[in-house]
Amino acid sequence: DAGVTQSPTHLIKTRGQQVTLRCSPISGHKSVSWYQQVLGQGPQFIFQYYEKEERGRGNFPDRFSARQFPNYSSELNVNALLLGDSALYLCASSRPEGRSNNEQFFGPGTRLTVL
């Protein structure tokens, strides 16, 4: 079975531009989460979506938005890019049984560089 897939793998943008990152969860997983990882830090939670609804949001500005589609795939959008948005963006999927021991399965990430 395919794992979590993300596209593109790498992306270079300039300040002020907008970017869309895509994620396809593992088949049967209905919950998708997005994380941002900058060098030297652990991944930081951005959003969680379940059944097309936002179920959690991290401490990120409104320039960050996301959505989930009927097939449970998801997009993360970042507007008005800043240099500080340069990071690895990870997507994770899980079965949303609402338990804390729910394992999250991660994709390989999209490396965004903002120049």
Next chain:
Amino acid sequence: ILNVEQSPQSLHVQEGDSTNFTCSFPSSNFYALHWYRWETAKSPEALFVMTLNGDEKKKGRISATLNTKEGYSYLYIKGSQPEDSATYLCAFPILTGGGNKLTFGTGTQLKVEL
């Protein structure tokens, strides 16, 4: 603010050495603790999900223990091999309406040398 801390930040060991690292987390409102292994250019891979105080889990040469009362978990690697080189992350989950969101530590970067 939820603090999940890991130590050491990095570790260099020789092939065959055994090693361990620590994850500390808030002991109140504990639900579970997740351990991940993250090799360069790959996806983070789940190692363990630990839920019970005194829990000990094992996967091959890697094992982990949990102390929820004092808020720490240890990850042990016995007889380290070069393929164990990776960043090891622990994460503390907080329940959301659709599952949980993970608060990660900064990781321990392990390098196993021949």
